Amino acid sequence: MDGPLPLALLVGSLLFAAVVLVYVVLDRTPDWGLLGLAALLEAATLVLLVVAAVQVGDVDLSGGAVVTLFGYLVAGLVLLPLGFVWSLAERSRGATAVLLVAGLAQAFVVVRVMQVWPS
Amino acid sequence: MSARTSGRTSTSTGLGRVLVAVYGVFALAATARSLVQLLTKAGEAPLAYSLSAVAGLVYVAATLGLAEVGPSPRRTAWAAVAFELAGVLTVGTLTVLDPELFPDQTVWSAYGAGYGWLPLVLPFAGIAWLVHTRTHSPRT
Numbered sequence: 590m591d592g593p594l595p596l597a598l599l600v601g602s603l604l605f606a607a608v609v610l611v612y613v614v615l616d617r618t619p620d621w622g623l624l625g626l627a628a629l630l631e632a633a634t635l636v637l638l639v640v641a642a643v644q645v646g647d648v649d650l651s652g653g654a655v656v657t658l659f660g661y662l663v664a665g666l667v668l669l670p671l672g673f674v675w676s677l678a679e680r681s682r683g684a685t686a687v688l689l690v691a692g693l694a695q696a697f698v699v700v701r702v703m704q705v706w707p708s
Numbered sequence: 709m710s711a712r713t714s715g716r717t718s719t720s721t722g723l724g725r726v727l728v729a730v731y732g733v734f735a736l737a738a739t740a741r742s743l744v745q746l747l748t749k750a751g752e753a754p755l756a757y758s759l760s761a762v763a764g765l766v767y768v769a770a771t772l773g774l775a776e777v778g779p780s781p782r783r784t785a786w787a788a789v790a791f792e793l794a795g796v797l798t799v800g801t802l803t804v805l806d807p808e809l810f811p812d813q814t815v816w817s818a819y820g821a822g823y824g825w826l827p828l829v830l831p832f833a834g835i836a837w838l839v840h841t842r843t844h845s846p847r848t
Contacts, residue, residue, distance in 0.1 A: 656744050664737075675732075683722040683725040683726050684725045686725070
């Protein structure tokens with residue numbers, strides 16, 4: 590967890606949200622590029638979850654903090670897929686903007702994970 | 709352009725889709741958070757944590773109502789956003805007047821200032837959207 594992965598995931602999530610914002614402004618519907626970027630974020634979140642699970646025994650975290658940490662990590666796994674399911678069911682600006690919400694929520698989750706993890 | 713269900717404009721299309729997404733994030737966050745609090749440290753601030761759980765359920769109801777899931781979703785959504793508005797105004801006012809009232813933060817403390825004021829903005833957005841999507845043609 591001390592490596593660059595959490596920060597990279599945070600930057601990636603914000604980048605994803607920024608790209609979606611451009612799509613919303615241009616009224617473009619989500620395409621494979623957007624889906625690919627989301628898949629990368631999803632894979633990185635999964636790696637972060639595994640790394641956290643492996644390293645959690647070595648750090649000083651209370652029971653409540655551990656539940657919080659993995660709660661956020663699991664939320665990070667479901668946010669983007671749920672966002673895509675809800676977004677792709679319709680083709681409109683509003684539907685594309687759903688992915689913006691998902692990207693920002695993903696960034697928030699990563700920030701909270703970084704805060705909970707003792708540095 | 710606008711999809712209609714039984715003579716009314718749908719609450720889950722267009723802008724409504726974003727609103728449902730934001731409500732969904734709050735439903736997930738508030739419910740999960742209060743569950744963790746109630747399961748790990750219920751004794752510390754039972755009132756605050758129970759209130760958080762109620763807020764979580766209200767967000768779940770608003771999400772489902774606006775997403776048009778379940779029976780009479782529009783009524784569900786109205787009830788949820790009205791409760792939400794009353795909740796955030798009441799709890800917000802109480803916590804501003806007496807910060808000691810709740811030992812721990814709830815989503816509605818200080819009008820949701822800890823959550824970027826979104827808990828205060830959301831019920832107004834929800835009500836505005838429900839009014840906006842009301843039937844424009846006479847009901848049959």
